[in-house]
Amino acid sequence: MVGSPAERDVRNPLTQTTQQSASTPGRPGTAGYADETFTPPERIRNFCIIAHIDHGKSTLADRMLQLTGVLGERAYRAQYLDRMDIERERGITIKAQNVRLPWYAAGPDGEMRDHVLHLIDTPGHVDFTYEVSRSLAACEGAILLVDAAQGIEAQTLANLYLAMEHDLEIIPVLNKIDLPAAEPERYAEEIAHLIGCEPDEVLRISAKTGEGVPAVLDEVVRRVPAPVGDADAPARAMIFDSVYDTYRGVVTYIRVVDGKITPRERIRMMSTNAVHELLEVGIISPDQKPCQGLGVGEVGYLMTGVKDVRQSRVGDTVTWERKGAIEPLGGYQDPQPMVFSGLYPIDGSDYPILRDALDRLRLNDAALSYEPETSAALGFGFRCGFLGLLHLEITRDRLEREYGLDLISTAPNTVYRVELDDGGEVEVTNPAEWPEGKVSTIYEPITKVSVLAPSDFVGAIMELCQSRRGSLQGMDYLSDSRVELRYTMPLAEIIFDFFDVLKSRTRGYASLNYEPAGEQAADLVKVDILLQGEPVDAFSAIVHKDAAYAYGNSMAGKLRELIPRQQFEVPIQAAIGSRIIARETIRAIRKDVLSKCYGGDITRKRKLLEKQKEGKKRMKTIGRVDVPQEAFVAALSTDQNAVEKSKSKK
Structure with a gap:
């Protein structure tokens, strides 16, 4: 660390822009570096900020932008690097953003000089870990940011291990020390124990007020290694x-x-x-x-x-092009989709727009994969692969906002490997691909799950994980009051609503991280939903045998509320193969055919009723049930509000 706080404040604030000559290249607060042809590598520092959700990554990036003078007061807005509307609305970072910062500080040799800092602000949610891994590959150092009021969370650990795998220099920082609930000494010991340093080496800052942020930038210059490369080699x-x-x-x-x-x-x-x-x-x-x-x-x-x-x-x-390199760089490992869902335009003529939109989004989001598919109920669409449920939700939201599309997404599911009795093997990403022949063994993907929470909630967490077919692998106390539980659990049990239930059972204190861990044999079945005896492929699902009845009952009940009444009685059935496991009935609309009969012979009334009965019977054999789009949207939604909204429309 160089100089007193007072000296650093004179050296770094936004007022520096007026103190320095704008023509001096490389001074903080000017655009000088953009005019230099090339910056010597020893003056460059590439680093990123990694942390759990809401621990202050974007706010710290804001303070760095202001301190280094690249962002003036007039241009400033909170979470400046969160460019997308959806990021600002949800208060989360989805896309990693990079920015170049000038900074005047002492290098490892103690000499004061201008430096160029390349900062990459990374997402914190488990679904966007792939964005983090790409950012880490472009850096030599990482700021590990931890909330001084909450301590280490599951995603903090996951990102830390990622940074260690890339052999990055880790700079531990405790943020939000200005909060009344902050416990910097306690959490500094936790971090020190985790990364093997002294508690005094953990920097204490407040990204909101700017306290301690200049010291972080000084530490980046001092500790993060300069990039290494051959300037005379082919590019x-x-x-x-x-x-x-x-x-x-x-x-x-x-x-x-x-x-x-x-x-x-x-x-x-x-x-x-x-x-x-x-x-x-x-x-x-x-x-x-x-x-x-x-x-x-x-x-x-x-x-x-x-x-x-x-x-x-x-x-x-x-x-x-000429005299170029022969050996390419290592690149990145392609991310494997963990959750699959069908995306269909409500208006079939929007299919070409959806295809172009997915093409463009794929460029911006390398973890997205898709291929065309057709549904008898929903028409033409795409089977898309995502890293998790939030990834699915954000992608759909972006398609609707940025390209003006109205979409239906089918129920999310994972990839299953099915071995048949005749020795064949089928990969199933969609219930429609479920094989007709006799099934020998079904394999489902499993994950390693890490849950960090206060020790008061251990019982509630264990009960939840066991109800979701989890198997306890171990339990570690990070401190007297915080515990990490490790489970192996089927991915299908996590992707739907596991995180929401976990948060409600732990009053919001638990954090979750998961990663793929191979596959295991499982007792799974395909549940079909039949309307009028015909299967509707959009509502089919692959579930564990023990949960089949609950799924069938729930979906049949939903559809009974959502599908408008017809002129004839409509049975809604849930079936496994040829066996019906649940049934609901939509009652027919009854017209009062006796309204014009004022007294008279009872046989006349019976005749009219029989005639009506015959008509309804004939209608039932030739009639077709039309399911409105609102019913599809609501039935396939996990949000109860969507169901209520559709019922009110009906």
Whole structure:
């Protein structure tokens, strides 16, 4: 740490912009670095902020933007790097964002000089761990941020282990020390025990007030290693993210490892061998600013004017067209979808728009996968793979907001491997793919689940996990009052509403993290929902045998409330194969055919009633039940409000 707090405050505040000459390259508070051709690698520091949800990552990034002078008071807004409306509404980070910051501080040798800091703000939710892993691959260091009032949470541990796997320098920081409930000494000991340092080495800050933030930036300069690369070698740059701009085409974010990238030269994407001319090279500080080029260790963006989103793959290596590199960089491991759901446009003519929208979203979200599928009830759509339920929800929300689509999503399910009696094997991502032949064994994916919570709630958590077919693997006390429980549990039991139930049983104090752990044999069945004796594929589900009756009963009950009454009686049945396990009946609309009969012979009334009965019987044999779109939306929704809303429309 350099200088007293008073000295650091003179050196770093936003007023620095007026104190320094705007023409001096590389001074904090100016745009000087954008004018330099290349920054020497020893003056560059690439780091990210990793933490659990709501521990203050985006707020800390805001303070850093203000302290380094790249963001003035007029341009400032809270959570500046959360660019999407949906991020700001939900108060969560979904996309990792990068920004370049100038900072004047002492390096490892103790000499004061200008430095370039590349900050990547990462998401905290378990569904977006893939965004975090990509960000870590572009960095040499990580700030591990922990809430001083809540302590270490499940996702904090998961992100810490990810950073250790990438061999990053970890800088432990306790945030929110200004809160009345903060216990910095207690949680500093927890962190020190976890990463093997002294409690005094854990920095204490308040991202909200700015207290201690300059010391964090000084520590980044002092401890995070400078990037290593060969400046004279052929260019090699890793694509770690890309976005689609309606007006400018594909914008590709890169981290340069070797050589240099300059505008107007021709580049080659090594995985596809596609060649493009660079129209613009620039940095993000905090908005896009063109520059003269990017050198070893620098992070920035490229624009080639390409409109085809498939030509800029995340994890690809960019090199020169002539005398380019031969060996590509390591890239990233493709994420494996864990949850599958069908997305269908309510208006069938929107299918081409949905296809283009998914193409563009795939560029921005490498963890999304999809393929076309057809449903007898819902028409043409796509079977999409997601990393979790929040990922599904955010993707659907983005498609509806950004592309003006109205969508129906089918009930989420996982991938099952089914072995048949004849020796064949089928992979099932959709109940419609369930094999007709005799099934020998069914394998379902399982996960390692880590739950962190106050020790008062151990009993409630164990009861919940056992009811979801969980198997206890171990239990560790991180301190006197906090415990970590480790379970193996089927993924299908987690993806639907496990997290909501966990939060309600622990009054919001528990945190959850899970990761794939292979597969296990399970007693699963396919439950079909029949209307008028015909299966409706959109409502079919693969569930554990013990939960089949509950699912069938629940879905039949929902549909009885949602489907309008017909001229004839409609049976709603839940079936496993040919065996009916639940039934509800929608009563027919009865017209009063006797309203014109004022007295007279009873035989006349009977005749009219028999005639009506015959008509309804004939209708039942040729009639077709129309299920309104609102009923599909409500029945496939986990939100009870959607059901109530649809019932009120009916």
